[in-house]
Amino acid sequence: MAASRGDYPPFELGKSRFDQSTFHGRFRHFLDIIDPRTLFVTESNLKAAAQLLEDYKHGASSTGVTDQQLWEAQKIRQAVLHPDTNEKILMPFRMSGYIPFGTPIVVGLLLPQQTLATTVFWQWLNQSHNACVNYANRNATKPTPMSKFILGYIGAVTSAISIAALMETAMTRIVLPIPILVLPPIIMSVLEKTWILKAFPRLVLPFHSLVCLAAFGFALPVAISLFPQMSEIETSKLEPEIKTATSDKSVFYNKGL
Structure with missing residues (x-):
C-alpha cells in the first residue's frame, strides 16, 4: 500500500484524502476503497490501525505519527469494519472483496451455451451476492426490519434488474455492466485466434476469467466515480x-x- 509522501495531505478523520469534487479524485478514492490488499490485513494490524485513530481522535497521538500512517490506518479500518456497528464485515461482502469474489460469478454469467438451469443459478448467485454486500454495508445507525431486506432480496432475484430511484445511482448501475459485457467477448475473440489458445484450448476458460477480472476491476471504480x-x-x-x-x-x- 505504498505511495509517495506527496499523495498524503494533512489528515482529516472521516474524510477522503482525495478531492471528491473531481472525477479523478473520486476515481482514486474508490480505488482505495476496493483495494483487495486490505483483505489480507491481520488482526494485529487492524487493532493497531483502530488504536492509532482512537488516539488521534482524543488528541493522544504519539509524537512522530505521520499523515501517511493515519491515512493508511483509516483505509484499513474503513475497509474491514462497519462504520456504524464497528464489527468486522465478512470478506466476500466487503467492497474490497467485491471484485475478487464477484469475478467468478461474472465468468459464470458469461459462459456460452448455458441451459435454463445454469442461467437461473448464476442469476440467483449474482443477486444473492449483491444483496449480502448491500446488507453488510447498510446504514446501521437506525434499526431496519429484516423483512425489508428480505423483500428487497426477493425482488432483486425475481427481476434480476435493479431499478434505482435516483438518476445518479441508476446511471452508475447502467455503466458498470457495459465494460464487463462488451470487453471480454471482443478481447477473447482476438485471443482465441492466438497460437497458445489454439494449441491449448483448455486455457480458454482461465484466460476468459482473467479478462473478466480485468474488465470488472476497470469498470467498478469508473462507474462509482461518475458522481x-x-x-x-x-x-x-x-x-x-x-x-x-x-x-x-x-x-x-x-x-x-
Missing part, C-alpha cells in the same frame, strides 16, 4: 413523507455505491 458521493437535491422533488419531515428547501444525500 460525487454526497449530492444536494431540492425537497420539492422528494417523496411527501420526506418533504414533511424538514423545512429546508434542499437536503444532502449519500448516493450509495
Whole structure:
C-alpha cells in the first residue's frame, strides 16, 4: 500500500484524502476503497490501525505519527469494519472483496451455451451476492426490519434488474455492466485466434476469467466515480413523507455505491 509522501495531505478523520469534487479524485478514492490488499490485513494490524485513530481522535497521538500512517490506518479500518456497528464485515461482502469474489460469478454469467438451469443459478448467485454486500454495508445507525431486506432480496432475484430511484445511482448501475459485457467477448475473440489458445484450448476458460477480472476491476471504480458521493437535491422533488419531515428547501444525500 505504498505511495509517495506527496499523495498524503494533512489528515482529516472521516474524510477522503482525495478531492471528491473531481472525477479523478473520486476515481482514486474508490480505488482505495476496493483495494483487495486490505483483505489480507491481520488482526494485529487492524487493532493497531483502530488504536492509532482512537488516539488521534482524543488528541493522544504519539509524537512522530505521520499523515501517511493515519491515512493508511483509516483505509484499513474503513475497509474491514462497519462504520456504524464497528464489527468486522465478512470478506466476500466487503467492497474490497467485491471484485475478487464477484469475478467468478461474472465468468459464470458469461459462459456460452448455458441451459435454463445454469442461467437461473448464476442469476440467483449474482443477486444473492449483491444483496449480502448491500446488507453488510447498510446504514446501521437506525434499526431496519429484516423483512425489508428480505423483500428487497426477493425482488432483486425475481427481476434480476435493479431499478434505482435516483438518476445518479441508476446511471452508475447502467455503466458498470457495459465494460464487463462488451470487453471480454471482443478481447477473447482476438485471443482465441492466438497460437497458445489454439494449441491449448483448455486455457480458454482461465484466460476468459482473467479478462473478466480485468474488465470488472476497470469498470467498478469508473462507474462509482461518475458522481460525487454526497449530492444536494431540492425537497420539492422528494417523496411527501420526506418533504414533511424538514423545512429546508434542499437536503444532502449519500448516493450509495
